[in-house]
Amino acid sequence: MGGGDRQPLSRSDRLIEGALVEASRPGAAADRVLKATLRAHSELVGAERARVALGVHGVRCFAGRLAHLLTAVGLPHTPRALWAAYRVDVLGEEPSDVAAALELPGAVAGLRRIAAGLVPWPEDPDLALAARRSIPAWVARRWRMAYGADEADALAEALNRPGPVFLRARGDREALAARLAAEGARTAPGALAPRALRLLDPFDIRGSAAWRGGAFEVQDEGSQLVAEAVRAAPGDRVLDLCAGSGGKTLALAAQLDGRGRVIAADVDPARLADLRGRVRQRKLTCVEVQPLPPDFPAAPVALPEAGRILVDAPCSSLGTWRRGPDRRWRTSPGEVEALARLQVALLGAAAERLPPGGRLVYATCTLLEAENQAVVRAVLAAHPELTPTPCLPHLPAFGATPEVELFPHRHGTDGFYIFAMSRPGGAGSARARSAG
Numbered sequence: 001m002g003g004g005d006r007q008p009l010s011r012s013d014r015l016i017e018g019a020l021v022e023a024s025r026p027g028a029a030a031d032r033v034l035k036a037t038l039r040a041h042s043e044l045v046g047a048e049r050a051r052v053a054l055g056v057h058g059v060r061c062f063a064g065r066l067a068h069l070l071t072a073v074g075l076p077h078t079p080r081a082l083w084a085a086y087r088v089d090v091l092g093e094e095p096s097d098v099a100a101a102l103e104l105p106g107a108v109a110g111l112r113r114i115a116a117g118l119v120p121w122p123e124d125p126d127l128a129l130a131a132r133r134s135i136p137a138w139v140a141r142r143w144r145m146a147y148g149a150d151e152a153d154a155l156a157e158a159l160n161r162p163g164p165v166f167l168r169a170r171g172d173r174e175a176l177a178a179r180l181a182a183e184g185a186r187t188a189p190g191a192l193a194p195r196a197l198r199l200l201d202p203f204d205i206r207g208s209a210a211w212r213g214g215a216f217e218v219q220d221e222g223s224q225l226v227a228e229a230v231r232a233a234p235g236d237r238v239l240d241l242c243a244g245s246g247g248k249t250l251a252l253a254a255q256l257d258g259r260g261r262v263i264a265a266d267v268d269p270a271r272l273a274d275l276r277g278r279v280r281q282r283k284l285t286c287v288e289v290q291p292l293p294p295d296f297p298a299a300p301v302a303l304p305e306a307g308r309i310l311v312d313a314p315c316s317s318l319g320t321w322r323r324g325p326d327r328r329w330r331t332s333p334g335e336v337e338a339l340a341r342l343q344v345a346l347l348g349a350a351a352e353r354l355p356p357g358g359r360l361v362y363a364t365c366t367l368l369e370a371e372n373q374a375v376v377r378a379v380l381a382a383h384p385e386l387t388p389t390p391c392l393p394h395l396p397a398f399g400a401t402p403e404v405e406l407f408p409h410r411h412g413t414d415g416f417y418i419f420a421m422s423r424p425g426g427a428g429s430a431r432a433r434s435a436g
């Protein structure tokens with residue numbers, strides 16, 4: 001089709017444009033906007049729904065790259081122009097077709113330059129990484145410093161691809177794989193976590209009899225490894241200090257096998273309400289929910305000692321970018337500083353509740369020194385009684401290191417940081433381990 005041909009904007013293009021306008025408002029999240037759009041338009045056929053999802057996800061994820069390209073060819077950053085640039089640059093569509101379909105006749109020349117790869121990247125290497133991989137410049141700078149140019153590039157690239165869906169088997173994973181195969185779902189065992197299964201095709205999880213019967217939970221393999229690092233055993237008392245809606249609480253409860261206690265604490269009542277629902281649904285009697293005051297840990301609260309403590313801290317969540325297309329645009333360096341202060345305080349509060357012989361695990365789903373290594377360093381300096389201890393010694397991939405960093409481009413998981421510490425003395429004592 002020639003560049004001058006006119007055709008009406010298609011239904012999916014109209015909805016993509018509208019959703020992108022909504023998603024760019026302050027406080028909006030593309031995932032939620034997309035869900036609402038699809039719910040409001042049940043008339044869309046399957047291919048249109050997929051197209052709308054692709055457009056909203058793709059443009060929000062690649063917004064940084066697309067903005068660079070559009071600026072360079074003198075086109076505005078309107079939602080429609082961004083979608084046009086995405087179609088040409090990422091989907092490889094023909095520029096004149098795209099310009100005609102989106103009623104942007106004046107954009108043909110610019111789109112052609114984009115399609116031909118004629119737009120130069122910035123000379124500054126941090127800005128070049130930021131533009132090419134569509135990530136904030138301040139993150140590009142920190143990742144290049146921490147990991148080097150090639151690793152930073154591979155990490156950013158991996159975070160631009162949709163993440164796989166992992167399941168955590170509540171029992172034997174081979175048995176679960178066989179049961180799911182009978183339901184029509186193909187899976188492969190996770191390479192790292194002992195109960196992880198990766199779904200190989202789209203599968204209606206909520207419609208699965210195995211899921212309804214409690215045979216598995218949906219949980220990223222990295223998240224499963226965080227719970228593995230706690231190494232709880234039947235009879236333990238476990239404090240899950242930032243339990244949220246309970247992803248890891250449920251995994252910890254499984255480690256107890258019905259004997260012991262998980263105290264699931266959090267400051268967010270809505271997340272705790274979700275957690276309560278999941279605990280009820282799975283009929284778990286060993287989980288006790290403990291709401292925390294909003295200014296915890298500054299505000300005093302009666303929390304018991306526990307021989308196993310997990311601090312799955314609030315963080316900038318860079319490691320989960322592939323789960324939400326515009327998460328990357330919602331964090332600032334200032335927020336990272338505030339989070340780091342809170343993380344040090346939470347880990348310190350946890351250390352105070354760790355009895356001799358106890359094990360404390362710090363985890364985040366981010367990949368920034370300030371929220372990971374620097375937090376651990378500060379807490380170890382303030383609590384010289386804590387000793388780094390092997391994080392996942394029972395899993396062959398990790399050896400005896402106290403620190404595990406998980407990367408999507410290396411491990412196939414979301415990005416995670418895990419560090420294990422112990423308080424020496426009283427090893428194996430009833431006080432350190434008992435649910436009491």
Ligand SMILES: C[S@@+](CC[C@H](N)C(=O)[O-])C[C@H]1O[C@@H](n2cnc3c(N)ncnc32)[C@H](O)[C@@H]1O
Binds near residue numbers: 265295
């Ligand atoms: C990474 S999320 C936890 C995810 C959860 N563990 C899971 O596996 O689903 C961090 C949690 O920390 C909670 N949080 C934030 N500030 C907190 C504080 N001061 N004390 C305790 N929890 C806090 C948030 O409400 C959030 O649920």
